[in-house]
Amino acid sequence: MSSPSGQRGFNSRLRHSNQAYLRGRQSDSDHPPISRRIAFVLLEHFSMMAFTGAVDTIVTANLLSRTPLYRFQAVSLEGGSVLSDLGISIAADCELKTLDTTDLDLLIVCGGYRSDLNPPRAVLDRLRAVARTGTTMGALWNGSSVLALAGLLDGYSCTVHPESRAGLEESCPRVKLLPTPFVIDRDRISSAGANSALGMMLAVVRHQHGDDVVRGIEEILACDRGPEDIPDRPMPMLEASTALPDALRAILKLMESNIEEPLPIDDLAHYAQVSRRQIDRLFHRYMKTTPSRYYLELRVTRARRLLLQTSAPITSIAIACGFTGAPHFSRCYRDFFGVSPSQARAAQRL
Structure with missing residues (x-):
């Protein structure tokens, strides 16, 4: 659910990935x-x-x-x-x-x-x-x-x-x-x-x-800068970070691989062979948010990239990113970015 003000903010590390697109939410005091x-x-x-x-x-x-x-x-x-x-x-x-x-x-x-x-x-x-x-x-x-x-x-x-x-x-x-x-x-x-x-x-x-x-x-x-800048080394992904516990990395990878049909948190715990309580603790300590909140932010981030980098219909993007439809996606997008998906796409083309 949205916050009382009808606005959300990125709580996890994903806010850095989205920072360039949050200008609609900024005020002069920011x-x-x-x-x-x-x-x-x-x-x-x-x-x-x-x-x-x-x-x-x-x-x-x-x-x-x-x-x-x-x-x-x-x-x-x-x-x-x-x-x-x-x-x-x-x-x-x-x-x-x-x-x-x-x-x-x-x-x-x-x-x-x-x-x-x-x-x-x-x-x-x-x-x-x-x-x-x-x-x-x-x-x-x-x-x-x-x-x-x-x-x-x-x-x-x-x-x-x-x-x-x-x-x-x-x-x-x-x-x-x-x-x-x-x-x-x-x-x-x-x-x-x-x-x-x-x-x-x-x-x-x-x-x-x-x-x-x-x-x-x-x-x-710095998306392509690895610890040793080794040629041909895969670009670092959050779920591959050795600074995170193995169980958390496994869960992040499962989330990345299941965007269109998000897995219930209990299923993620089962696949990673950890308890639900342990997942909550891991996300609180390392991701500074809850598992469900991070999953939503991940899906909104993927949707934002598809919205601004492709010409796919907004409804298709919504479904591909695990939202129930265009209205649900539009509400979430506006809550995070301060503009509707159609407004964001129009501004990108200017």
Whole structure:
């Protein structure tokens, strides 16, 4: 049954899978209308992978909020575009010398394996001027070397790509260089390579908007990342997680395999060879909800994916996901997402 207000919320881990589609349920109090502004200063031959990893994080964060959480722009040292390490040019929104710093929250210098780490004095002076406004300064790959040359990392901890480590240590002894993927030290942030750019930005988002937003981002961006990133390793599924007890994993797998005709909880207990009471305890401890509630959330999530990814009739989707018919499905969908299935599908096509 629906709650008295006629609304439901996702209680289990599945809320992260659905977070990008819950904007119809959000109010201004969920995410204050603050949009932080980030400038990415691209050095010639900057790492495209590091840049896109950082940008992907903030763009995905915006997908999870009714009000955009971040604005960003690409900035060149000079000229209208910057060549990446892949030979792909990125159009710059402006040059560093003309960058408006009025409401700038974060400036990140994006370097790369072949980037020139000895920019003109005017560039260093401009970076110092930006830092004096209170803007947080950051770096990707070996961008830390440029910030260090400007004296903006004196007394700070940072990291840098291993290829640039010796040079930075020699030329900037007041910088505390750490051998970690990324470092956040007060108003200075840095990452050492392409993969750690994502981790660094996730840490920034977590600090500013909390764990739920970060988990929502990870659900979208890290679906194919296994514990060891082994090629050909199957993508991790919740029911295959070794962090869960065997009995719970068996039940989750049974639920995943029986969406159209949901099994009674007592039957799930029988197949998993555990008591009903034990199932309740397992779900409460590991899934933070009840078995029946999780099963419903699982079916609603499957229905949402079919609704937005296929052109199947709503009635067919309802039946395929274990609902008694379109009216029952529509009520549940509206309770969870704040809009009807037909409204969600229409918005997806805009």
